[in-house]
Amino acid sequence: MKAIIVDDEKHVREAVKLLVDWKYFGIDALFEAQDGEEAIELIREHQPQLIFTDMMMPVKSGLELLEWLAAHYACGKTIVISGHDDFQLVRHTVKHGGVDYILKPIDAEQLHAAVSKALESWIRDENERHRQRQSNIEMNQFRPVYWEKLLSNLIAEPSAYEASAAALSQEFGLDRNVKECRLAIMTLDTMNAALKKKFDANSDLLFFSITNICNEILRAGQRGIAYRYWNSEGEIILLLFGSDDSWNQILSSIQQGMKSALRSSFDIGIGRVQPFPSGLPPAYKDARTALRRRNLLSKQKQVHLLPDPLPTQQTVISFSDYAERIRLAVQSGSPEQISKSVEEWIAAVGKLDSITLEQLELWWSEYNVLRSRWLAEWFGDQPPVLQTSMNSAPFFIPSDETGSLSIPLWKKQLTESLTELSKHLLEHQHRDQNVIYEIAKYIQNHYHQDITLQEIANHFYLSREYISRKFKQEFKVNLSDYLSDIRVEKAKLLLLNPHLRIAQVAEMVGYDDEKYFSKVFKKTVGLSPNEYRKVNQP
Template identity: 25%
Template structure:
């Protein structure tokens, strides 16, 4: 903790420094000022927790200092000292928030007791502020989580209107949102088991979260699939998206960790919110390349072409039936053979887009999908 002793009498400053056992109160930095202007400069620069100031000085008096502290640094605890037993000074200082008013010559026990009270008062107030700030952050986090849940509900056209009305009740600021743009990624396809990558991704998300703020958007996680992450961008989405992409490149481009994003076009909100989500998700899964390679640390933008997931064929059905039969029989060689034939039908020979891997893993329904960008 820090303390400032301000007095135009040098011997008073020295006496206060010697009389108080500062270390016992956790005070390890002591500043001194011989006039009011110097005191204000130190307060501005160092923001001490405790200020002990004379009332009557040539350039600035204690009341001037008290006014400045009350306006700019109200958490500072002030102890006034004076050789003048003037009731008006006492009343004014106490009214402005001064902890106590001590008369010169100072008594050691009284001074020590007063400093102790000031330190304890600052600690109590500081802890209370921390608890209040923590509670505010918790409420904000819960509110953001609830908004995220409602946004995901809005992806279902049957729930769109109801969920949107609930969203407006939870956060009225959404009433001014007319457009949205989505940036998407799924950590299930990243090396989250690697502590280095997980830490880097956390730092990246923190950077984006700080940059977005409430004005430009926020980060959402799918309640039913924690790996799915969505940056919901509000207004000026193209500019914000460019920033997020460049930030991703600066974080991941020169590392051995793979990372890429899917970005949607900007659409009206809430009517085409689901289109933004679908486009961003499909853009992410449309990425081609070896996902274990560092060369994939780029942002993937959606092309203008139609994205088609692998359609079902009769041959695939037959191969799947053969796999099922081989599993029932328990013939390892037969299982490996039929599985290899199925994979050869589904996956191309060279570059494999993520949506085919997604399909193979069974995360995409066995139906043909066509999405227009």
């Protein structure tokens, strides 16, 4: 901490220096001034927390110094040390923020108490200032998010505009006289690889940078507002005021600004003129449709205008038409066959002059539906966890370094995805075959016990349905019939022993009920146990 002693008498300054325990109060820098003018210069330079001043001094008095402190340095805490016991002087001290008024000669205890009081007051004020600064920082961080969410909400609920019209006018210059608008969407889904990598760990900073560039251009002539759209990932809204054709020049300037600042450009979709604010929902739909129907094969990032009237979008080719060939390739387990099946699909795609985002999303959806069907068919209720990009991620555009759609990359990703699926299928089939034979062996070793399908399911940690289905696929017979056949074959051998009663044989092969055993035996062999024994008696 710092302190300054202001008095035209040196011996008074020396007395104050001796009487205050500076180390105790944490004051490590002490300054002196002979008058108020010299004190002001030192205060401006060093900004001390504590100020001791006399009242009657040449050049600039303590009265004038107090007035200057109140106007220019109110955070400092002032203690007046004066030889004049004058009510007006005390009143002037209190009026201009003085902490205490001490008379000369100086009393050490009184001075100590005054310093304690002054520094406690400064610490309280400083804590409050710190809290206020933190609050302002948090408010400044929250403020853009608040406006972005409010503006985003207007697209879904334009009726909410009236409640915030005054605030929007003050913040963005959005005049109530604005009756028409255009809405543009800047999408980040095709930005170049270098920019994506640069902001990969901080997408918020990327949005902040882009909206700042846009708003510098838009607010220069109060032509609109740019903000992050919170209801859809990777979109920035450009709300353009009015209905004239200057939007083309504005968006061109924004694209140029992006190239200069970020060395990248972005696709922008813009719709038709709509009434403001009621037309915001269709305006957003227009701009989004313009983006979704742009040609992803184009290497140039540009402004895409929605035509009026809107042409009908026709499906070009369907992924489902190639599904059976691909499914058989996956089941074959051959990487070569998988590659050939994908090549057929890619060859068909490669003949197209244009591929839109709508078309790409449709193909992606078809692939996911087919893959889900295959997973259910091949793996039942225990599908594998797939890791490759097309198996684990939400929809994305397979793009090259420039951010444009890359057919070779798409081919590579699709091939990897199907190869991974095929690998899991082969492992699953091998594992299934092993476990089913283990179950068969378990039955052969425990046929004489009262084993049930549920008991087997618990033992092998598999579902009853799964065991029944796989067992039938592998052995072409139901598990219960398989168990009965084993028991009957064992019973045939035991019946050759004339000393064993039928009930004993039934119990030895796992049947508690002799009658039920006889019924099962006759159904399988065609003879009752007794008849079989007579026929096969040595």
